[in-house]
Amino acid sequence: MPRLNEQIEIVGRGSEAIAVCRCGYEIGPAAENYKVHLLMREGPVQNAGPWVDPNGIGGDRFVCREFFCPGCVTLLDVEIAQRHEPILWDVRLDVPE
Amino acid sequence: MTDTFAPEDLTAGGNGALDPVTFEILRSRLSAINDEAAMTMRLVSGSPVANEAYDMNVGLMDADGDCFAIGMYITIHALALSSTVKDIRQRFAADDVGPGDVFMSNDPYVGACHQMDVAVVAPIFAGDRLVAWTGSTVHQIDLGGPVEGQVQLGATSIWSEQPLFPPIKIVDAGELRPDVERGYLRRTRLPHLVDLDLKAMIAGCNVGVARVQDLTGRYGTDVVLAAIEGINVATAARFRARLAELPDGTWSHRGYIEYDEVYPVVVEMTKDGDSLTFDYTKSADQAGAVINCTRPACVGAVVAAVLPYLCYDMAWSPAGLQRAIEVRTREGTVVHAAWPAGTSKATTTGSFMATISAGVCLSKLLAASEGHLRQFMSTWMGGLYVEDMFGVDQRGEFFGAAILDAMAGGSGARAFADGLDAGGFLDSPSAIIANIEDIEYSYPVLYLSRRIQPDTGGAGKYRGGNTLAMTYITHDVERLPTKILHAIGTFQPGSIGVAGGYPSNTNQFVIKRETNVRDLLAGGAVPDDLGALDGELEIFADPIVKTSQGPDDVHRYVAMGGGGYLDPLDREPELVLADYVVGAVTVAHASDAYGVVIDVDEMCVDEAATDRRRRQIRDERRHSATVPGAATRQRGST
Incomplete structure (x- = not known):
């Protein structure tokens, strides 16, 4: 069964395929960016860890986006981006027809 | 590093000039020659950069300049040597390249990763037949320019960075050219150190030349040439087989270079069957100077990422890998500089982030593979x-x-x-x-x-x-x-x-x-x-x-x-405790990131408190996160 990683599998084929969290929660169509169907918490880049720009020299141009499964709230991805940038579609698997 | 040679790999290349045992002997010997050349360079060089930090490498190229064996040091250098040889092959008449010659260049638009990584290459002749090239490179601490060292702060183009020299002959038929040496050393603030490194790189090349000539003398030139092609064929076959075992799809990453503004390095990696494409065309437009890398450095950066992620058990032949890899770039970007953009800090900016971005995609490719997850x-x-x-x-x-x-x-x-x-x-x-x-x-x-x-x-x-x-x-x-x-x-x-x-x-x-x-x-x-x-x-x-x-x-x-x-939150609490014991994690981070409460008096995990803390973190997640808004929902990568 195709999978994005240990947390997210692809179930089904072709246009019917969906991304599914390990908890069984159906995230969304496999043909779409899985992240836009997750819960997201966007905050300062310092949310990524205690040693991430602790002096704030980068100002607020970068953000930390944490993506959680709406079902089990497992953390499924952490994205560092400039504030104005859209959510990155980082994994697009070819789904079997 | 091991290589599990399979006879069918060689057969697949249609190469019947040598048997598998001889092939393996020669492949290993050529690799050992690289090791000896690198060791020679380190021992001759007085530079702590080379001898203490190994910011250097060596490589062996075939007669056309394709790198079939790389030293086990900074991998991106191997492609720089290859590009430099190809430039020499194009621009020098055949009878201007002879036995005992050695060339040098620091021109990133030819092949050097940046001006500080001087490439020194030498042709290897068997009799009057050009059979291969050897090359050495060491990062130099100063090669002139307005600012000491590598980073030409304030530069607006390559004209205000270190002086360039496209490939020039530093050794002619075994004789060092003192005029060229003097001209080279004249531009540095550290002539003694730079001269020693120059001699170290030449010494490395001399070892490569002599040892490969020993091989052609012992086994015959045709057999050695068959082994060189066999290395590329076997590596390409193994690499394609590995790719075929991995899932198909597209992986994307945005890395960033901070300079006068933020420059994203954007890559989309598409894995399709037994081929791999890296597309950097959406990366930021180039800066005036300092942080860009040229296309040869970007290609080398990709190979530098592919080698450790996917080629851990095969011969490191960049030429073999390149048969299955395509790198797309757009001229005028931070990873494909257009003349006369400056590149003085390229290896810690443009090409560095090209490697990291490719590596992120490769790591996620492995994460998507059950069979290869252990290599993630x-x-x-x-x-x-x-x-x-x-x-x-x-x-x-x-x-x-x-x-x-x-x-x-x-x-x-x-x-x-x-x-x-x-x-x-x-x-x-x-x-x-x-x-x-x-x-x-x-x-x-x-x-x-x-x-x-x-x-x-x-x-x-x-x-x-x-x-x-x-x-x-x-x-x-x-x-x-x-x-x-x-x-x-x-x-x-x-x-x-x-x-x-x-x-x-x-x-x-x-x-x-x-x-x-x-x-x-x-x-x-x-x-x-x-x-x-x-x-x-x-x-x-x-x-x-x-x-x-x-x-x-x-x-x-x-x-x-x-x-x-x-x-x-899925980390075993005992592992967090073990980290605390050895000083790898603090009590505060154990609680904040892992939801693990450590009893520092008893030096144990407080299981009840940990259970409460992890529930609390999950509750915070549920209450603080929302479905992304329209502004951040745009699909695709930038």
Whole structure:
């Protein structure tokens, strides 16, 4: 069964395929960016860890986006981006027809 | 490194000139020749950059310049040597390339990764037949230009960076050309050191030439040539077979270079059957100077990422790999500079981030494969800090140095274990850092500390490797008049986590001015905590800083760790406790990131409190997160 990683599998084929969290929660169509169907918490880049720009020299141009499964709230991805940038579609698997 | 040669690989290439046993003997011998050439170069060179930090490499190329065997040092250099040879083949008449010749170049638009990585290459003849090339490269500490060292701060184009020299013949039929040597050394502030490195690179080439000629004499030229092609064929076959075992799809990443503005390095990696395409065309337009890399460096950067992620058990033949890899770039970008854009810091900016971005995609490709998950690694140190320093040393001599301690970054988490603390960096399987005593002997500095910094690896079920923090003062000199501190990954952590792992820390460098450190030392203390020192803390906001250091100033920097893997709340609490015991994680981080409450008196996990803390964190997640808004829902990558 195709999978994005240990947390997210692809179930089904072709246009019917969906991304599914390990908890069984159906995230969304496999043909779409899985992240836009997750819960997201966007905050300062310092949310990524205690040693991430602790002096704030980068100002607020970068953000930390944490993506959680709406079902089990497992953390499924952490994205560092400039504030104005859209959510990155980082994994697009070819789904079997 | 092992290579599991299969006879069918060679057969697949239609090469019947040698049997598998002879092939394996020759393949191993050619690899050993690279090792000997590299060792020779290290021993001849007096540069701590080469001999203590291994910022160098060697390579063997076929007659056309395709690199079939690479040394186990900075991998991106191999492609620079290859590009340099190809340029020579195009621009020099055949009868201008003869036995005993050696060429040198530092031109990034030809092949050098940046001006400081001088490429020295030599043709290898068997009789009058050109059969191969050997090459050596060592990072140079100074090659002229308005600013000391590599980073030409303030440059607006390549015209205000170090002087370029496209391939020129430095040795003609075995005779060193003193006019060329003099012209080369005239431009550097460190002629003795640079001259020694030049001789070291020539010595490395001499070893390569002599040993390959020994092989052709013993086995015959046709057999050696068949082995060279066999290496490429076997590597290509193995690499394609590996790709075929991995899932198809497209992986994307945005890495960042901080400079006068933020420059994204964007890559889309498409894996289709047994081929791999890296598309960097959406990367930022180039800067005027300093941070760009040229296309040869970008291609080398991709190979530098592919080798450790996918080729850990096969011969490292870049030419073989390139048969299955396509790299797409757009001229005029930060990873494909258009003349006359400057490139003086390319290897720690443009090409470095090209490697990291490709590596993130490759790590996620492996994460998507059940069969190859064990080879998964999250992001290694995603931004390198370097300090160039110049001045008069404790012996009264002018000196220049590149302090490369930050190469001991953290490695990325694996799918079954943590990343390695101070594990090195992705570009070199042999990365090391100099001993403190060697640095203190060579340069007028005194280390107060160099140690693993807890909590710097990205949190995860498996955490990224922690990195180092260093603190030092001047020693036996009035002051260090010129310090150029430079890094990427100062605003944001380049070592991204994967599948719910957090990224590492950021690079940080500060100086506390006019402290009482000497008084404390005189009293027997070795102060390390800047907070415990009097003085004024200077925090540098720019990613490149030119400054100086006085006798009471304390310089501290923290390098970059590796990225984590999977949700930290899934980490076994006992592993968090073990980290606390060895100083890899603090009590606060154990609670904040892992939801593990440590009873420091009993030195155990408070299981009930941990259960409550993890429930609390999950509740916070549920209540603080929302479905993304329209502005951030745009699909696709930028």
